[in-house]
Amino acid sequence: MLVRKPAGGQPNPNFVQCVNCKKTLFTAEFEASLRVCQYCGHHHRLNWRQRVAFTFDADSFVETDTGISSLDPLEFPEYAEKHQQAQAKTGMVDSVICGTALLDGRPVSVAVSDFHFMGGSMGSVSGEKVTRALERGANEGMPVIIFCASGGARMQEGLLSLMQMAKTTAAVELCRTRGVPYIAVFTDPTMAGVLASYASVADVILAEPKALVGFAGARVSKQAQVHKAPDDFQTAEFVFRSGMLDRIVPRREMRSTLVSLVRLLGGHLHLEAKKVG
């Protein structure tokens, strides 16, 4: 069934269609269920604002590092145009937003990747923001929560993008030495250069159901060994069975799961903060 359209051709704002099962949903119910289809359970992709609103204490998110923006260091064909289009489409400066927020009253350092901005790809700016979020957590004793949604490193910044893999991973190492917990959430999709860097070395890894999670593009992997690939290859479920993540968490339980983890793993930080206070 298609989106119900009145005679004028404009979609009726009261209804949306599930991208997976194609059933028609009431917009209000869809939003109330955190954009999860009530029929098939499909978790629709979120933009960063929705993610922040669904996860952290109301109005607690403070965006930081808003002043940095991407250059075109390689003068890569069509990059400047594509980047401007993505900015116009999303209202974002680049694919990652970082800042601080409260989670059940506890301060956390946050980075959220938004797939709608050039596939959430990681270039110099995204890498810098993820690094700053991790460093802020490490330096100020705040647990770090990163929502991943990315096709991988951004080709258009070439080797500079590849270097972000090492840079962000170094910042994870800093968190480890400082005893600051870092939780990564794999959302649809978490791939390639992002998966093979800061995402996979979090202390705790959660994932949304059915999120695409993998190293190589599914086509590349399957081309080589199609007979060996299970039906759910490169999904959160496959990666969970492989022992590469801790829990698959439905969206409506994500906030409470994060609250518990931050309280339990970051308990020592809270005590230290109290002592200082």
Add this chain to the structure above:
Amino acid sequence: MAKSWKEWEKPILELEEGIDKLEQLIAVERDVEKKASLALRAQEYREKLHKFIDVRYSRLGPWEKVLVARAETRPYTLDIINAVFDEFVELDGDRRIGTDHAVVAGPASLEGRPVMVVGQQKGRNIQERGYRNFAMAKPEGYRKAIRMFEMAERFRMPVVTIVDTPAADPGVESESRGISEAIAASMLSMFSLTVPIVSVIIGEGGSGGAIGIAAANRVLMLEHSVYSVIPPEGCAAILWRDPAKGPQAAAALKLTAQSAHELGLVEEVIPEPFGGAHRDPGETADRIKEAMLRHLAEVAMSSPEAIKQARYDRFRILGRFSGQ
């Protein structure tokens, strides 16, 4: 646009064969005047050849560098290891599930001083390529590397990594055993070390597969090696839906050693011998050894904690953006 480096090596080889034949003629020629004239011709050919090689290899474009970096006559990691180190004891196994012949690793002696070596190994013929999996490391390979990094830290040994891989293994089994985690954990391990690390890219520096063992204090590249976030063919397939546009993608990606150096992403480009590393692997190894020793010595001047911090700082500043 060339499809193989052999396209410009062919006239070189033909000219070399011609010179060889002339030399044979000269050797058997008894007439002094004829001998002298043949010798003159041979000399002319040698000069022509020298000039041709010089011009060709000093003007390699990005795509041609990709082809040279992949050439099967280039010195591979074990060639370099055998020439650079006085002693090398290969160790194996990830102590989890298996081994990976795309990665060679173990302690070695560099001018009498112990170092830990980790490198990616290509194969020259079909059997070797299969055995080495085209130098595409699996999770077991990166976990073997981590074992070596941790041992190096315990025994205070500087680390040398030698990078030559098209990419990490993208297969289904590698996915199920966590290739992404293995790459990330390998970088994480390198960032935790307080001993010096120097990486040398000798051929292909293939994206995540390469950076997985290149989180070093110093990164050096051979003159005709390449280092890229994605293979040019893959980039062309995504951007222009045409893998045949690899040459255009190679230019756009700025993947040459010279570009990486200009962007401030590698410390040094090691010049290759006349006509490329494949013409003189011994001299290539000597030059790598000289640079390796020099950079290891410079890094080792700092305290262990400062060495770790310097590695963090080295990568921390990488990236180009405007604003604060």
